[in-house]
Amino acid sequence: MKLSFEVLEVLDAIDRTGTFAEAAELLHRVPSSLSYLVQKLESDLEVNLFDRSGRRAKFTHAGRVVVEEGRRLLQGAEELELKAKRVQHGWEADLRICIDEILPFDAIWPHVHAFYDMNMETRLRLSREVLGGTWDALITRRADLVVGAAGDPPNLPNLVTRPIGSMRHIFVVAPGHPLAELPEPLSMETVARHRGAVIGDTSRELMPRTVGAAATQNCLTLPTLAGKLAAQLEGLAVGTIPECLATAPIARGELVAKQVFGMRDVTHFYMAWREDETGQAMRWWIDRLDSPDLVERFVSHLYV
Secondary structure: OOOOHHHHHHHHHHHHHOOHHHHHHHHOOOHHHHHHHHHHHHHHHOOOOEEOOOOOOEEOHHHHHHHHHHHHHHHHHHHHHHHHHHHHHOOOOEEEEEEEOOOOHHHHHHHHHHHHOOOOOOEEEEEEEOOHHHHHHHHOOOOOEEEEEEOOOOOOOOEEEEEEEEEEEEEEEOOOOHHHHOOOOEOHHHHHOOOEEEEOOOOOOOOOOOOOOOOOOOEEEEOOHHHHHHHHHOOOOEEEEEHHHHHHHHHOOOOEEOOEOOOOOEEEEEEEEEHHHOOHHHHHHHHHHOOOOHHHHHHHHHHO
């Protein structure tokens, strides 16, 4: 076999960083060793992976295919290693926990402290995703356990979901925004005439979605909930904000709450995992977080 995991990791690093030099730094190697591996693979396969006609080498179509399919192979190999270790020891070598952007990240620290106090060797990998990206992380195996996933669960074999609470959202605008003075309730058609603020869905395979915005509305897409709130405080756009975050700005007169006819104002959240891939560490976290009022407890962390 002419392909190796080593060269696939090199191609993945080059694609993610953009240059051979930066990829070498990421992999703690010298650039010449990366060039050698790539050129050898091109020679062995008799395929040009890079177009070197310009000042900067770019992947050819064939190179792009090798990178994308290679990532699947690397991911599969990593999963195989993890599964073998789980079966042998019961405690996972790595546990990936994804917490949705809607939940305060700081609320997870007491649980992390308690987990490390057990002196287990499981390495935690905490991540953030947005909207459908949280479910997507479970589907694509970027996460073993997701906390705060919203909306209907995907059709996934052996998927286990637990309701962990709900959150109310408030439609708010800056005091100087044209919608601030209009009589309530506002219609969705009226709202759609103004720029909306939305958080970018981080899904890779699932269809990206938005919440609280009309299909025809011009939207400003932000990477985080904090960025969305900031844009609305600036009067750049309008939209819904979790009540726990909107209460203080409304009390200070920095935002104005408006009722919108037909706009959903409550979101329900889930914790989810694959039942056939539950090791000791996963079970510990499930037992720790499996509560119908988890969202409320996480949100209360904002006021501590």
